[in-house]
Amino acid sequence: MTAQYTVIATSPVAEADGSVAQVIASLPVSLHPSSSAGADLVAVDGEAGWTERAERAIRGGAGGVMVINPGAEDVTSLREASEAMHVPVVVDATWTYNPAVEAGRSDFSARNDHNSLLEARVDVPVQADMERVLLAQLSLIRAAVDEVVSLRFVRRDRHGYDALARLSSAARVSLTAVATDSTPSSAYLRIIKPDNAVESVLPSPVTAIPGRVTVSGPDGATLLTTKWETAHRTAWRRLHRLVQTGRPGTDLRGFARDVFVVQAAT
Amino acid sequence: MTTSTLGVGILGAGPVTQAIHLPTLARLRDLFHVARIMDVEPEVAESVASRVGASWTTSMADLLADENVQIVVICSPHQFHAEQVIAACRAGKKAVLCEKPFAMSQTEAEEIAAVSRETGVPIIVGAMHTFDPGWLAARANWGNLVQTAHTIRYSIVLPPNPRFEDFATEVITRPVWPKQDRRNPDVAAGMIRGGIMGLAIHDLPLVRAFCPDFGDVEVLSCEVPDPSGYLVNLRVGDRRVQLYGVNTQSWEPEWYFEAISDDASVRIDFTPSYVQAGSATAVLRRGTETEVYGPYPYNGYEAEWRFLADLARGEAEPLDVTGLIHDLTFALEIADKASIAVREATLRELRASKEEATV
Numbered sequence: 001m002t003a004q005y006t007v008i009a010t011s012p013v014a015e016a017d018g019s020v021a022q023v024i025a026s027l028p029v030s031l032h033p034s035s036s037a038g039a040d041l042v043a044v045d046g047e048a049g050w051t052e053r054a055e056r057a058i059r060g061g062a063g064g065v066m067v068i069n070p071g072a073e074d075v076t077s078l079r080e081a082s083e084a085m086h087v088p089v090v091v092d093a094t095w096t097y098n099p100a101v102e103a104g105r106s107d108f109s110a111r112n113d114h115n116s117l118l119e120a121r122v123d124v125p126v127q128a129d130m131e132r133v134l135l136a137q138l139s140l141i142r143a144a145v146d147e148v149v150s151l152r153f154v155r156r157d158r159h160g161y162d163a164l165a166r167l168s169s170a171a172r173v174s175l176t177a178v179a180t181d182s183t184p185s186s187a188y189l190r191i192i193k194p195d196n197a198v199e200s201v202l203p204s205p206v207t208a209i210p211g212r213v214t215v216s217g218p219d220g221a222t223l224l225t226t227k228w229e230t231a232h233r234t235a236w237r238r239l240h241r242l243v244q245t246g247r248p249g250t251d252l253r254g255f256a257r258d259v260f261v262v263q264a265a266t
Numbered sequence: 267m268t269t270s271t272l273g274v275g276i277l278g279a280g281p282v283t284q285a286i287h288l289p290t291l292a293r294l295r296d297l298f299h300v301a302r303i304m305d306v307e308p309e310v311a312e313s314v315a316s317r318v319g320a321s322w323t324t325s326m327a328d329l330l331a332d333e334n335v336q337i338v339v340i341c342s343p344h345q346f347h348a349e350q351v352i353a354a355c356r357a358g359k360k361a362v363l364c365e366k367p368f369a370m371s372q373t374e375a376e377e378i379a380a381v382s383r384e385t386g387v388p389i390i391v392g393a394m395h396t397f398d399p400g401w402l403a404a405r406a407n408w409g410n411l412v413q414t415a416h417t418i419r420y421s422i423v424l425p426p427n428p429r430f431e432d433f434a435t436e437v438i439t440r441p442v443w444p445k446q447d448r449r450n451p452d453v454a455a456g457m458i459r460g461g462i463m464g465l466a467i468h469d470l471p472l473v474r475a476f477c478p479d480f481g482d483v484e485v486l487s488c489e490v491p492d493p494s495g496y497l498v499n500l501r502v503g504d505r506r507v508q509l510y511g512v513n514t515q516s517w518e519p520e521w522y523f524e525a526i527s528d529d530a531s532v533r534i535d536f537t538p539s540y541v542q543a544g545s546a547t548a549v550l551r552r553g554t555e556t557e558v559y560g561p562y563p564y565n566g567y568e569a570e571w572r573f574l575a576d577l578a579r580g581e582a583e584p585l586d587v588t589g590l591i592h593d594l595t596f597a598l599e600i601a602d603k604a605s606i607a608v609r610e611a612t613l614r615e616l617r618a619s620k621e622e623a624t625v
Contacts, residue, residue: 182531195515
């Protein structure tokens with residue numbers, strides 16, 4: 001039986017960036033909006049100080065925490081609290097929970113080796129915080145392909161960045177962020193092998209337009225099954241599942257490693 | 267064969283002549299006829315010429331002396347281009363079309379420019395995408411994007427040419443490309459130079475159009491993807507430029523150019539070379555507005571031939587040769603700097619892996 005949990009967004013930014021009301025409305029059996037501080041699940045925005053706010057929510061009795069698009073912070077204390085009190089924390093990075101990420105994972109993994117080059121590009125609004133964009137991109141790569149273990153900036157400025165990186169498989173990565181308001185935000189991943197390829201195009205987390213994963217080879221191209229679900233909604237279903245099953249989740253551990261890579265970047 | 271059309275003489279009868287220019291000329295019989303074909307291999311010259319009812323020769327001098335040849339097309343190996351362009355100008359032809367690159371050094375390019383000015387023979391370089399109706403429509407409609415663009419990207423995923431050549435014609439001779447080890451620093455440098463001057467060069471004039479400070483080029487990184495190609499990050503003035511090309515065995519091609527500013531962007535998807543697949547399609551985006559131009563019925567090759575006819579008849583203004591030189595020097599500078607950068611990067615990787623093995 002599906003448990004119903006109450007939800008509160010702790011700030012207008014969390015509400016807006018996470019489309020919290022819309023997601024709750026789309027999961028009426030599982031989630032219910034709350035206006036009181038004692039809600040079961042708490043949405044925290046990713047602005048400076050988010051780790052303290054998330055830890056405060058845990059210590060205040062929350063059963064699960066959703067962090068929306070967080071900036072780089074030390075999560076050691078938050079992880080300790082999360083693990084000690086068995087409260088899962090889900091990091092709702094921009095594209096990570098788009099259903100197409102899960103759909104394409106095995107095809108990307110099958111092409112992830114030391115000879116591979118992963119193309120990873122995001123188009124983001126002009127005012128976007130590029131450090132958070134990079135963390136969101138690393139989170140996406142981790143979820144879709146593999147963990148980035150080292151990164152070197154080729155350039156970075158107010159228009160975005162280009163960077164070269166390595167995955168744990170030793171595959172090379174070309175990371176790009178382009179700041180523009182000419183198109184909706186999106187993410188793109190591709191690995192081209194000598195006779196086959198896989199690519200993924202992911203829309204903004206606020207739209208239910210499906211991400212697309214296309215696998216091509218000598219026999220043609222296949223568009224993998226798509227789902228008309230926003231990344232935000234998938235993230236909330238994940239948090240619901242973790243809370244209901246009592247599992248801790250691994251988002252903070254992955255986030256900490258991504259922060260380490262960003263801070264060690266040359 | 268009608269003689270009211272312009273007579274074309276072709277130097278070099280390899281796949282580009284067979285699969286691109288002859289099929290394109292077949293669509294333009296009201297403007298051109300092929301008068302003579304030259305190739306150093308007599309069997310190739312004879313066979314290709316016989317397809318179009320042209321005479322053939324193994325001698326450039328014979329072709330240039332042929333009064334039936336009014337337009338000279340140069341499709342020979344790169345190293346012969348400059349010498350042949352100059353000879354065609356000196357022969358007093360009506361126009362010269364030289365496949366890219368039209369020279370392999372700035373000195374050669376300047377010699378060509380001087381001879382073109384002296385003889386008055388107009389020259390065009392076969393940068394077909396600069397003539398593509400999709401590109402031209404985008405240019406007419408992108409407003410101030412050249413001034414405001416901050417990011418320029420250009421990607422080619424290239425299946426083997428025969429996948430297209432074989433549907434454009436029946437090719438009788440092809441160069442053989444040996445497999446190369448991209449982990450060898452000298453090989454990697456050669457691959458990058460070959461990739462820039464052989465593949466990326468197609469659209470470097472488009473890149474240059476978006477880089478007012480094209481003389482200020484810095485190679486920020488350069489890598490060779492598997493199995494071959496190039497990934498080059500550049501700073502050109504204040505513009506962020508990425509060139510990406512990869513050779514694959516895949517059947518699915520990709521060839522696009524993008525320029526992006528804070529509030530507008532253009533993406534132009536080109537059709538594959540060789541086949542008659544119409545023009546590029548250009549998409550201009552400005553926030554919630556999208557404009558699409560094309561596809562138009564013919565591609566850049568056909569457009570470049572139509573322009574050549576106008577030139578030969580004195581109905582079009584010759585291209586500024588200085589611009590062609592700038593296109594060439596831009597490409598050469600990128601090729602030189604990128605090949606140095608990849609040699610150094612590959613050497614570093616080699617040393618690092620040797621040290622790791624020793625430990």
